[in-house]
Amino acid sequence: MEDLLQVGIITSTHGVRGEVKVYPTTDDPRRFRRLKEVVLDTGREKLNLEIEGVKFFKQFVILKFKGLDNINDIEKYRQKSLYVTRKNAVRLQRDEYFIADLIGLKVQDEDGTELGTVKDVIETGANDVYEVEMADGRSLLLPAIKQCILNVDVENGMMQVHVLEGLLDL
Structure with missing residues (x-):
């Protein structure tokens, strides 16, 4: 079983204050409102990021991470995946599987x-x-x-x- 479950992919930056546009890969994008942190896979390492703000725009989720406050901090994470741990995953109903x-x-x-x-x-x-x-x-x-x-x-x-x-x- 996988320890990390993908919930989204950073598609681009949003504005100049460190926000990112995320394409959700979860059934319920509203779950981002309840998430406190995600794991960013940079390809070299996995970073725990604390979510500071959540907004919605069309089919995307706009996220702001604590400590990443300008476009230069976040630009390098375009096309990178966001994950949650099983502890932070949604509860499954009977006969539902990840x-x-x-x-x-x-x-x-x-x-x-x-x-x-x-x-x-x-x-x-x-x-x-x-x-x-x-x-x-x-x-x-x-x-x-x-x-x-x-x-x-x-x-x-x-x-x-x-x-x-x-x-x-x-």
């Missing part, structure tokens, strides 16, 4: 036959779709519905599924 925890799970059918590994989670309007990379290189797309996803065991790295008729023929 995408980062699903990627890499081994997938087996109800008979125990291994089908492959979860490669990606595609977010659609109705329900998510799990892309399973099969041993032969093909991809199997499984809708994340109760009829298909029988059991998810993140701690043991396993997902048990029922493959609907015809899905393997695609």
